[in-house]
Amino acid sequence: MxxxxxxxxxxxxxxxxxxxxxxxxxxxxxxxxxxxxxxxxxxxxxxxxxxTLREVIEHLHSFPEIAVFAHESGKRTLEAYFGSQRVGLFEAKIIAELQTDDATLNKFQTGAVKREGMASGQWKYPLSEADVKAADALPVxxxxxxxxxxxxxxxxxxxxxxxxxxxxxxxxxxxxxxxxxxxxxxxxxxxxxxxxxxxxxxxxxxxxxxxxxxxxxxxx
Incomplete structure (x- = not known):
């Protein structure tokens, strides 16, 4: 089955x-x-x-939740979570990981609206409204x-x-x-x-x- x-x-x-x-x-x-x-x-x-992230947004006609994820190992990623989307003929959850540098990650993490602990051991830092706009131009x-x-x-x-x-x-x-x-x-x-x-x-x-x-x- x-x-x-x-x-x-x-x-x-x-x-x-x-x-x-x-x-x-x-x-x-x-x-x-x-x-x-x-x-x-x-x-x-x-x-x-x-x-870019903006191109993904325009193609999916959806706005994601964007956050920096920081693991206890020191690794950090910048991710845009779109949730469940209709892509072609199927439903799927979509995550776009964005290419950026340490300086930008530091800026986004420092300006985050809050910090959330995750079950995976990571810390999640949702971006501020201003930084969300700045993330639009970053490549996936x-x-x-x-x-x-x-x-x-x-x-x-x-x-x-x-x-x-x-x-x-x-x-x-x-x-x-x-x-x-x-x-x-x-x-x-x-x-x-x-x-x-x-x-x-x-x-x-x-x-x-x-x-x-x-x-x-x-x-x-």
């Missing part, structure tokens, strides 16, 4: 997407990835590593796509192709599929809840390391 809904939907789309003469050719599908001469993936009409170097339905591995292989590598995660029941030529990594979960990560060539190695080193939430 786990993959029945997704398998049925994607199987239907396989037929639709395979018919180039269809007047309603599906658009904005997660496997519709092209690569620029610079090696940057283009997906959902966005060029990862070049498109990682896009996280979390579909609302489960992905059948056979359908994923049919649409995305065979991954260059399939490696075990530190999380039980989770396997990591890597497509470096597409700037894509997929977290495949036996219990559902797959996650797709798109990033540019400059950050692909870091994404791979991050996913391989990620520990279960209840790990010390």
């Amino acid at each position: 786990k993959y029945a809904v997704m398998g049925g939907l994607l199987a239907l789309l396989l037929g639709i997407a395979g018919c180039d003469q269809s007047p309603q050719h599906p658009d904005d599908l997660p496997w519709q990835i092209s690569v620029t001469p610079e090696g940057r993936p283009q997906v959902f009409h966005l060029e990862i590593g070049k498109s 170097h990682k896009l996280v796509y979390m579909p609302s339905v489960n992905y059948d591995p056979d359908i994923v292989t049919a649409r995305f192709g065979q991954p260059a590598e399939r490696l075990p995660s530190q999380k039980e029941g989770v396997e990591l599929w890597f497509y470096p030529q597409k700037g894509l990594a997929i977290l495949m979960n036996n219990d559902g809840g797959e996650i797709l990560y798109y990033t540019d060539p400059q950050h692909y190695a870091a994404l791979k390391q991050e996913l391989l080193e990620a520990k279960p939430k209840n790990a010390n």
Whole structure:
């Protein structure tokens, strides 16, 4: 039963997407990835590593919650969380991680409206209104796509192709599929809840390391 809904939907789309003469050719599908001469993936009409947060907002017609996330290890990220969105034919949660420097992160963190503790061990610093506007022009170097339905591995292989590598995660029941030529990594979960990560060539190695080193939430 786990993959029945997704398998049925994607199987239907396989037929639709395979018919180039269809007047309603599906658009904005997660496997519709092209690569620029610079090696940057283009997906959902966005060029990862070049498109700005403003372009994502305009494409999704949605305003995100933007915050700096600071981990106890010292690592910090600037993320725009769009929540559940209708992207193409599917519902998915979208997170855009933005490229910036330490000075800007310091500014945003200092000017945050509050500080919130997270179960992951991170601190969340929501941006002030002024800093939200400043973040608009920052490029997206990682896009996280979390579909609302489960992905059948056979359908994923049919649409995305065979991954260059399939490696075990530190999380039980989770396997990591890597497509470096597409700037894509997929977290495949036996219990559902797959996650797709798109990033540019400059950050692909870091994404791979991050996913391989990620520990279960209840790990010390």
